[in-house]
Amino acid sequence: MRSPLALLVVAVTALIAPTAPALLAPAHASAPPAVTAVGSAAVAATGPVPGPAPGPASTRLGPGGTRCDRTRVETFGPASVTGAIVGAAVHEGHAYVVTRGQKPPVLAAVDLATRKVVRSVTLPDGPAAGAPEGGWAVTVSGGKVYVGTYPVPDLYSYDPATGEVRHLRSLGRNGGFVWSLATAPDGKIYAGTYPDGRVWEYDPATSAVRDFGVLAAGERYVRAVAADATHVYAGLLDKGKLVAIDRASGTVRELAQGPTGIGVVTEHGDRVLAMSGSTLLDVRKDGTDLRRVAAVQMDGLAVAADGSVYGTSRPDGAVHRYRPGDTGVVKVAEPPSLGDETRRLWFDGPATLVGFSGSGGMWRLDVPSGRSDFTDLIEAGLPAGPERPQSMLLVPGRAVYIGGHFSMDVRDLRTGEHRRFRVPGEPKDLVRRGDKIYAAIYPSGQILEIDLRTDEQRSLGYLGHGQQRPWDLEYDPVRDKLLVASAPLGANLDGALSIVDPDTGETDVHVGVLPGQSLMSLSLDARRGVVYLGGDVLGGGGTPPVRTSASMAAFDLRERKLLWQVDPVPGHRTFQDVKVHDGLLYGLYKRDSGAWIALDLATRTIRHQGKLAGYGELSVHRGRVFASVFFGGGVAYELGAQARRLADGLGDEWYTNPQLHFEPGSWRAWAMAGRDLARIDLDPRCPPLTVPKPGG
Structure with a gap:
């Protein structure tokens, strides 16, 4: 068995420049440029360069003699390369898988006998606003493959x-998902969508579409569907309900209420099975003989x-079996792909x-x-x-690490080498x-240790307590601890501050440290032993908030107790990020048109505030x-009494979150330009910079 946690170097020769001795050196001349450099407002070099180009002989100076016409933007090709998938189906000896994160998404046919990709196509952008990035x-149906996309x-x-690909129709607006598709015996297709929480019927023979309406008040996610000759069976994520929809009349009947959201549904014979957290619901299709089976959380059946x-468990990926009539599930195999999510079982x-x-x-x-054996689809x-x-x-002078979907891309600053x-x-x-x-x-809520020298990995364990969305992480060098701000997964409000020992993995989890809120961010004052917190009243989503305003708070790491909590701006519900500096606690709000504040820690009143283009x-x-x-x-800004734009584009x-990672002693920051890794000069003394679009 091949362990995906071992080092896996993946050759992606069509996209990644070959190794070169210069700092992130350019690709071969016959390949698209891997490194480009531009000036403050326009392209300053038409070809790739290995590093910063020298400034022109006649150089515009900023305050204090600063050179502002030198090369200010370098790009180094795709920052994170992926072959991740979301949806999959099997038909006549082939699997059809759809990528996630790529624009446009790729639909690929995999020969199940040879385990090779034999054909791939892209899904074109439809007429609605937005563009597809994947197909869950x-x-x-009828020999054709159907894909439902997001966002x-x-x-x-x-x-x-x-080989023909057709856009058939939209089932909602930009920002929505087709989470699930199922085909009935007569060939009609049923789709479960977000954020309207609906089931739709599509008839391939006539292209007719039918909407079954609201299945439960306040429901947003129809995460899973299955269909037989007479009914559609839908799993509702917010409300935790398993419902049956009469295909002829549209009548909706509840079959079971789960303890939490339902994300997996299948039907077999006269029964429907669904996963609700770690409970397996096994019920007759008429709603009788409901069995609640103690299981493990499973993401495929x-x-x-x-x-x-058979199902695969989260977060480890092991295989379990349930036989109708059993009181529980039995583990039958170790994880074929450790820690992985399963998109399809067959x-x-x-x-x-x-x-x-x-x-x-x-x-x-x-x-x-x-x-078991494992095949990497990129290699296939x-x-x-x-x-x-x-x-x-x-890691200054050494490497830039970029976290992707189940992968890490590393750019070695000493050799220009790329590995994944x-x-x-x-x-x-x-x-x-x-x-x-x-x-x-995410989505396991574990803390992973990676050795800089070898890429070897060690798990420090899981946060637990339902904390599967770890949003922010800082290291406290005084107490030698890791600090984690997290949110729950699903219909729960209370997030947590977790204090993790990086040697032993021992974890102290403070659930509900801000009652009725999850945590999106934290910022450490190591000298004072205080960590500042930014809250979110929406929690994991799917349950009504009990507060109307997000809090800032201070937590004492010595006593491990909350010192104070304030709601600086009434009605603003989510702090996307907070940062302490020089007696002020800066905060960016998420869903409030780019509002930002600087809170005076002495008085706990707002010293500065304003609006940015958005959150980050x-x-x-x-x-x-x-x-x-x-x-x-x-957009990149400097924040003071007011916000000043430093770079656009x-x-x-x-x-x-969009991020900036500055080199020590320099105004150059590693960031993104589009989806390319970039190094950008953000010297505040220079005029605002415009980053050209790729190919511009």
Whole structure:
């Protein structure tokens, strides 16, 4: 069995420049430029350069003789390269998988016998606002493959016989998802969508569309659907309900109420099975004989010929079995892809279970022996492409680390070498402690240690307590602890501050440290032993908030208790980021048109406030506070009594917060220009910089 937690160097030769001795040197002349350099407002060099170009002979000077016409932007090709997938379906000896994060998404056909990608196509942008970046939902009807996309909830078809791809219609507006698709025996297709929480019917024969309306008041997610000759079965994520919809009349009937959201549904014979957290719901299709089975949280279900149900557990990815009538589930195999999410399970014969992993892999498990093997889909021929990065970390003079979806891309600053290895999830934030990097991982909520020298990984364990969304991570060098701000997953409000020992993994989790709020951010004053917190009244989503305003707070790390809590701006519900500096606590609000504040810590009153183009992340460098934000094309600011624009045109291509990582003693910051890794001169003494669009 191949462990995805071991170092995996992936060759992506079509996208990544070959190794060169110069600092992030350019690709070969026959390849697209890997490194470009531009001046303050326009392209200053038409070809790739290995490093900063010298300034022109006649140089405009800023205050104090600062040179501002030198090369101020360098780009180094895609920051994070992915072959991650979301949706998958099986038809006539082939698996059809759809990528996530790439624009446009790739639909690839994998020969199940050879485990090679034999064909791939892209899904074109539809007429609605926004563009697809992946397809969570895939099904087959009448020999054609159907894909439901996000963040535009559109429906596409692909004909394997002709290679034709068609955009069929939209099932909502930009920002929505087609989470699930299922095909009934007569060929009609059923889609579950977000954020309207609806089930739709699409008839491939006539192109007619039917909307079954609101399934439960306040529901946003129909996360899973299954269909038979008479009914559609839908799992509701917010309300935790399993419902049956009469396909003829549209009547909705509740079959079961789960303890939490329902994310997986399948039907077999006269029964429907669904996962609600760690409870397996097994119920007759008429709603009788409901069995609540103690299980583990599973993200995929497949029914064997004998009626046994197999599923893969989160967060580890192990395989479990349930036999109808059992009181629990039994583990039958170790994880074929450790820590991975499963997008599709399917039986290839009576004893071979096939799984498709979210990281971009395919595995086969011989159920009787428990032996499995794993195929990386990039190595099998899946076209890789740039994705939205999750996180970034600069190790000065050594490397830039970029967290992606179940992967880490590393750019060596000494050699120009690029490498990529797997990690068990999305690194939402990264920090350094000596020769180790620590990553806060979603969706497991674990803290991962990575050795700078070898890329070897060690798990420090899981935050637990429902804290699966670790948003912010800092290292406290005085107490030698990791600090984690997190939110719950699902219909819960209370987040947590976790204090983790990086040697032992011992974790002190303060759930509900801000009652009725989750935590999006924290900022450490190591000398005083105080960590400042930024709250979010929406929590994990799916349950009504009990507060109307997000809090800032101070937590004493010695006594491990809350010192104070204030709501600086009434009605503003989410702090996206907070940062302490020079007696002020700066905060960026998320859903409030780019509002920012600077709170005086002595008086706990607002000293400064204003509006930015959007929300993002704060950083402190050389005694100044900087912000990089989404929207407005991607903007960098310096914050003081007012906000001053330093750069425009960075793009809106981060998955999490836009970030700036400054080189020590310099105004150059590692950041993103579109989806490319970039190094940008943000000298506050120079005129505002415009970052050209790729190819501009």
